Amino acid sequence: MENREIERKWLISAVPENLEQYECLTIEQAYLSTSPTVRVRKENEEYYLTYKGSRAWDGNSALSHTEYNLPLDRASYEHLREKRDGRLIRKNRYRIPCGDLTIELDVFDPPIAPLILAEVEFPSEEAALAFRGPDWFGEDVTEDPRFRNAAMASDPDWKFEK
């Protein structure tokens, strides 16, 4: 359940064709705290409480953080969801194989739409830095705090602007 995540994130303007061929998760999430991140998430019919050590606390870059995903049931998810700060984030996540890696393509529902983000998790910082995305990847926004889901949830005026 503990997972040291090393990941990068990109803006996407044109999604690949035949998206429906890939595994898709319908995600809803709500934030209870942003530093550290305490979040509840529904992924299809599974429910989690997630804790991510804040950057200030663990001293790492945005590339890497420690994450815990702890199981909830539907009742405890719905109970904790009501305690959220800001709004719910809803998105469809397509899982697209890419060599040994997986591209997670997040297509956001309104009001965050038309934002689309791609995230890739890597086995090492070296692999993360060496990675070249497919040609439909746009700008690398790994270090841009505007594209953290917590920022989208907490800012009532959040609007996608390139």
Next chain:
Amino acid sequence: MENREIERKWLISAVPENLEQYECLTIEQAYLSTSPTVRVRKENEEYYLTYKGSRAWDGNSALSHTEYNLPLDRASYEHLREKRDGRLIRKNRYRIPCGDLTIELDVFDPPIAPLILAEVEFPSEEAALAFRGPDWFGEDVTEDPRFRNAAMASDPDWKFEK
């Protein structure tokens, strides 16, 4: 940060003499969910988010559960504390050496006072079952749901009755 806890709990009617010689933690805690348990706690000047798998979920007895203690700072603690269900629980916890083990003696503040509980954590279920407490230990209430801190927090009419 993951910890499989095996513990027993007793009622205490007479505390040992010279309690002030032992290490003491001043604890305040608040519950956001009870099944599974999601709790925030202040221990002196340290702050934690705690998750305990519910009995229904992990299929274990009250003797044993998996617990995660994840660090918060003061601001995130105070933010999450406001999202609590029911009331704050405040107590002083004395740590009393007992052979290779430690007795945690919890002396509750009002309105839970005059309740005093002792808890001991064990390295194995065998050790837990074989343990004989000192003669000032009262009734074993390990399996009694009334003496779970979450029950005291969530029931506005909770009152200590032997």
